[in-house]
Amino acid sequence: MAGQVYPEPSPELAHRRRELVPNTQAAFDAFSRQVFADGALDTKTKQLIAVAVAHVTQCPYCIQGHTKAAQRAGATAQELMEAVWVAAEMRAGGAFAHASLMIASLSEDR
Template sequence: MAATIYPPTSPEVAHKRRDLAPDVQAAFEAFGRQVFADGALDTKTKQLIAVAIAHVTQCPYCIEGHTKAAQRAGATAQELMEAVWVAAEMRAGGAYAHAAIMIASLSEEPLR
């Protein structure tokens, strides 16, 4: 990851996280292994979904990690970019859909 405001990942951070809550860390890792295992969806598809969601949640660690995992699972650069475009459309679609709340509020008495 390029130099950013985010601290770099490191073995020391991973060890500290595990030391502070070992049982939770172990459960989280087991959960992740199960979630990304082949099932009704294959691992590559799950990783493409993860890349898309990582862009919506704007997690740089997730973007980097799941991009690499998606590539290891066989995803191409073109598939990854399409996943990001799907995420962008969905995020924009959410703002568009929520305009209904603003439109409904137009008829209400303004707060003073």
């Protein structure tokens, strides 16, 4: 793992995580299955959202896993890249919008 920030995902790590708190892991797994099941939004759309959010939260595991899941659900490389651009704009937009807090905090008197 020298030089790596994150460990490579492995069955051993997944097993250990499940072993430490099995009921919570099982509940999370069920929650995840329900969230990503077809509903008002189809699975492909949900996976595109997940890829965009993963870029904002900067989770490398989520980026990799949801990119693959989105492709399995039929997402194209172009759709995935557009989702990332939406995430980038939203993140930048948040910083831009929060400038109003800074402006409101400016002191006329310094």
